[in-house]
Amino acid sequence: MKTLGDITRKIRSKNAGPFSLTIDVFCFDQYGYDKVRKILTPEKISELYKISQDEIKKFLIPKLHIIKITIPRPEIQGSSFDRDLHGASFSIILEELVIH
Amino acid sequence: MTAKVLIPSGALGITYSKTALKEGLKKNPDIIVIDGGSTDSGPAYLGQGISKYSRSTTKAEWKTLMEARASLKIPLVIGSAGTCGTNSSVDWFLEITKELAKELGQRPKIAVLRCSQSKTTIKDALKKGLLKPLQYAPPITEERIQSCTNIVGLAGVEQITKAINTGADIIIAGRSTDASLIASYPILNGVEEGIAWHGGKIGECGAFCSTNPKTGVILISFEKKGFTVEPMEKDAQATPDSVAAHMVYENSDPFILREPGGCLDVESAFYEKINERSVHVTGSKWIDEKEYSIKLEGAYVAGYQNVSIVLIRDKKYVEHIDAWTSQIKEKAKTLISQTLGLETTNYQIQFRLIGKNATLGNLETNINVPCEIGVLGIVTAQSPNDAEEIGKILNPLLLHHSLFEKGELPTFAFPFSPPSFNAGAKYEFCLNHAINLKDPMDIFQLEEY
Numbered sequence A: 001m002k003t004l005g006d007i008t009r010k011i012r013s014k015n016a017g018p019f020s021l022t023i024d025v026f027c028f029d030q031y032g033y034d035k036v037r038k039i040l041t042p043e044k045i046s047e048l049y050k051i052s053q054d055e056i057k058k059f060l061i062p063k064l065h066i067i068k069i070t071i072p073r074p075e076i077q078g079s080s081f082d083r084d085l086h087g088a089s090f091s092i093i094l095e096e097l098v099i100h
Numbered sequence B: 001m002t003a004k005v006l007i008p009s010g011a012l013g014i015t016y017s018k019t020a021l022k023e024g025l026k027k028n029p030d031i032i033v034i035d036g037g038s039t040d041s042g043p044a045y046l047g048q049g050i051s052k053y054s055r056s057t058t059k060a061e062w063k064t065l066m067e068a069r070a071s072l073k074i075p076l077v078i079g080s081a082g083t084c085g086t087n088s089s090v091d092w093f094l095e096i097t098k099e100l101a102k103e104l105g106q107r108p109k110i111a112v113l114r115c116s117q118s119k120t121t122i123k124d125a126l127k128k129g130l131l132k133p134l135q136y137a138p139p140i141t142e143e144r145i146q147s148c149t150n151i152v153g154l155a156g157v158e159q160i161t162k163a164i165n166t167g168a169d170i171i172i173a174g175r176s177t178d179a180s181l182i183a184s185y186p187i188l189n190g191v192e193e194g195i196a197w198h199g200g201k202i203g204e205c206g207a208f209c210s211t212n213p214k215t216g217v218i219l220i221s222f223e224k225k226g227f228t229v230e231p232m233e234k235d236a237q238a239t240p241d242s243v244a245a246h247m248v249y250e251n252s253d254p255f256i257l258r259e260p261g262g263c264l265d266v267e268s269a270f271y272e273k274i275n276e277r278s279v280h281v282t283g284s285k286w287i288d289e290k291e292y293s294i295k296l297e298g299a300y301v302a303g304y305q306n307v308s309i310v311l312i313r314d315k316k317y318v319e320h321i322d323a324w325t326s327q328i329k330e331k332a333k334t335l336i337s338q339t340l341g342l343e344t345t346n347y348q349i350q351f352r353l354i355g356k357n358a359t360l361g362n363l364e365t366n367i368n369v370p371c372e373i374g375v376l377g378i379v380t381a382q383s384p385n386d387a388e389e390i391g392k393i394l395n396p397l398l399l400h401h402s403l404f405e406k407g408e409l410p411t412f413a414f415p416f417s418p419p420s421f422n423a424g425a426k427y428e429f430c431l432n433h434a435i436n437l438k439d440p441m442d443i444f445q446l447e448e449y
Helices: A030-039 A042-049 A088-095 B018-026 B043-048 B055-072 B087-104 B119-127 B142-147 B157-164 B178-188 B193-203 B240-248 B315-319 B321-339 B384-400
Strands: A008-015 A020-027 A057-061 A066-072 B003-007 B031-037 B076-083 B110-114 B131-133 B148-153 B170-173 B218-223 B226-231 B256-259 B262-265 B270-273 B279-282 B285-288 B293-312 B347-354 B373-381 B420-429 B433-436 B445-448
Touching: A008 A088, A020 A030, A020 A088, A020 B240, A030 A066, A042 A066, A042 A088, A066 B240, B003 B178, B003 B193, B018 B055, B031 B055, B031 B178, B043 B148, B043 B293, B043 B420, B055 B076, B055 B087, B076 B087, B076 B157, B076 B178, B087 B110, B087 B170, B110 B157, B119 B131, B119 B142, B119 B148, B119 B433, B142 B148, B142 B293, B157 B170, B157 B178, B157 B193, B157 B445, B178 B193, B178 B256, B193 B218, B193 B226, B193 B240, B193 B256, B193 B262, B193 B279, B193 B285, B240 B270, B240 B279, B293 B384, B315 B321, B321 B347, B321 B373, B321 B384, B347 B384, B373 B384, B384 B420
Parallel strands: B003 B031, B031 B076, B076 B170, B110 B170
Antiparallel strands: A008 A020, A020 A066, A057 A066, B003 B218, B110 B445, B131 B433, B148 B293, B218 B226, B226 B279, B256 B262, B262 B285, B270 B279, B293 B373, B293 B420, B293 B433, B347 B373
16 A cells, blocks of 8 residues: 655645645656646545635646645644644645555 | 855754865865745744744854854844844844854854834835735735834845945844855855746755755755756765755745745756765746736734643543543633623634644544543633633633533643643744845845944
8 A cells, every 4th residue: 555655756835935835746757747736636635635626726836746735724834723823733644545 | 267166054052063074175265155944834933023943043053054164254144133024033043143253262253134124114115006916825914014013024135236336344144045145155156046046046056956854964065057967965865865855845836936026937947966965957047027026924913822631541531532621711711701700702712632633623534542642722812811811711621521421520631830831922924925125225224344
């Protein structure tokens, strides 16, 4: 059983200001990039992060084999219901995603 | 024509390599620039108008930079001074600077750029339709603006340039965009705006754009149509990939960066390796916006908190932790209503289950039964007294609540005495809006010392 974390170089999530969360997926090569690109559909991201599909922004950087996803922060940074001030743990949801 | 900007690190307070700084100084930079803040550490600093970093570390790191500046007789700039860049944090930083000047026997000319905003100005701008919501901005009302403890405007190249033009030796700027601090001097010296802003973005976190981010110090050498990035620590290298990849770091869009007065567009940028340690960048563009605007940040008090931690090691309770916490919530609700007369609209009680899903909450997909669970109880109420009272009402329940009708009362583990703490005011961010300005200096003030 493989996870997305197993087939990528690094998956990182960070705040992009207090209201946005941005997730960067660094792939090893073109082959991995093409594979990951197909897995990370708006449907999948919406299901994993429980947000509506039209709020998701996906950017492809083929030269660097990076896929970038920006979403509204699940909770505004540092607000009463926020659990992770720096937003770095949200990447784990993608890292542990089982792939077939 | 060239402009050489030395950047000691991504932020004052996180340390940098002194050897690398010495190397940097040997390259004869024209200016030293460092950022002092960010919103990334949370709303409490802006809410309180204070610095995240200790006074002693700040003073020690600033001392080295003041000495470096004096040795080369070049300007030294800090932006977002004191983390949040309010007038209070700028004053704190100015006091440290004056103290150091005295200790070092220096008499520098100091310029201070103030970025704190009056609520009246921002409320008027809202009424006149001059506030524009940025990406994922929360709704904003006059009441919310009025409730802010601090509002700052983010200075850009126009305001930083005014400060540089005073001829000051040291420039202490309040809240400013990271990239503008680096971009201002090159633009003033004829470098194309797209190039200067792109160099600013790449250099904003110091050596983060290199293969050894911890070393801090980098030099960016600008010419009219390009810039070169060179880390100053010997074992750090800038590579086309390490530099290009920095455009994705903490940016919502990897190609377009919104800044005061316009946007940086790096879609057609070209990154070229020029030697083992340096990268040359060309092709970046700047797009002016029709109406000049800058971004605002604000924080307000959303409530007052009291925090408890209780450790659950009993298997029967670990297995049924959700039932246990929801029964406690129900019991507390009745007690709080009977004794304090408060209803659930007046307060919140959250239980975060450490060992189960405290980090990701309802997004967690990997839930197992652990051997123990830490229950973090967070009370948020409308006054410090209500928060403390509710925390104390919760305490006997967290200590003894039983899931079973018969049998002895259980007793759970508290790691602290007192078992609950007042966490004080709970600040929250509330503004992610741009404000249109006729003149970039309309809501910023420049002072000289």
